[in-house]
Amino acid sequence: MTEQLALTSSQTGVWVAQQLDPDDKSFTSSEYCDIAGPIDPVLFETALREVVATTPALRARFDIGDEGLTQYIDDTVDIPMHYLDVSGEPDPCAAARRWMARHREEEVYDLAKGPLVTWALFKASPERFLWYRAVHHIVVDGFGCALIASHVADVYTALATGRPRRPRPPGTLQQAVEADTAYQLSEAFNRDGEFWRAHLADQTETVSLTDWRPPAQRRVDPGGRLSRACGRRCAAVRGAPPRPPLAGSRHRGGCCATAPGKRRAKHGSWPAGDRPF
Secondary structure: OEEEEOOOHHHHHHHHHHHHOOOOOOOEEEEEEEEEOOOOHHHHHHHHHHHHHHOHHHHEEEEEEOOEEEEEEEOOOOOOEEEEEOOOOOOHHHHHHHHHHHHHHHOOOOOOOOOOEEEEEEEEEOOEEEEEEEEEOOOOOHHHHHHHHHHHHHHHHHHHHOOOOOOOOOOOHHHHHHHHHHHHOOHHHHHHHHHHHHHOOOOOOOOOOOOOOOOOOOOOOOOOOOOHHHHHHHHOOOOOOOOOOOOOOOOOOOOOOOOOOOOOOEEOOOOOOOOOO
16 A cells, blocks of 8 residues: 655755756765674564564655655565675775765665665674665655664664563654644744744855865756756646755664664764765
8 A cells, every 4th residue: 555645845845956956866864883793684674674664754755646746655665685794804894884885876766766765784793783774865864864773773672682662752754744734834934934034134154064065066957957857847846835844753862773782883984084974
């Protein structure tokens, strides 16, 4: 069965931007966890499949249907886990990071077909694993990635030890979309817009926490015009009122998988000079 939902305002913005430049990879978010302790790859993939089954956003794809731009939540989405044993490499972690870097450079997600998520588990040694995940920003943001990682850690630990799974936070994707739509139709939305337009009226520079800057944008064609097909697709969402970013669920602590009986995993970092995740 396929459920159909509207998009939030931020999802619509990402979708339109991706139509303008289908090869743009800047909307792909990726990170990895360095897990201290043994991991059962079969059990880990089972945990991933359970999390995908209970997280509609991970099963979403986006296209224009009879009612306009729609996100389709497919029950049949299969997101396989890549498993790579790099323990025989001279530098196992460097070999894993090279694979991740190639994936970031080569993977272009098709929003209409999906899936929009990639998993990979690397065995660096019997006591050390790296878990890589990449996802298109239209379905999950950075905070959402942390929540998903925490969910995977909980499910894997439950499968490995037999303890009950922790209760999940309340709320559904449909409720989030409905709340987003209600807000952008409210007087509060208009008041907030007036406040921020006045507050930022003299703001001329973009503030950033890093000195990294995105590459120069490529023009769609030498004349700067949209293709007819792209223009038709973007016109399908024209006229929809703006809406605020989708609010995330409550954070429930730890965001990385932990092998039973071992210390919590830590986020990995890239060598100097690489683009930060």
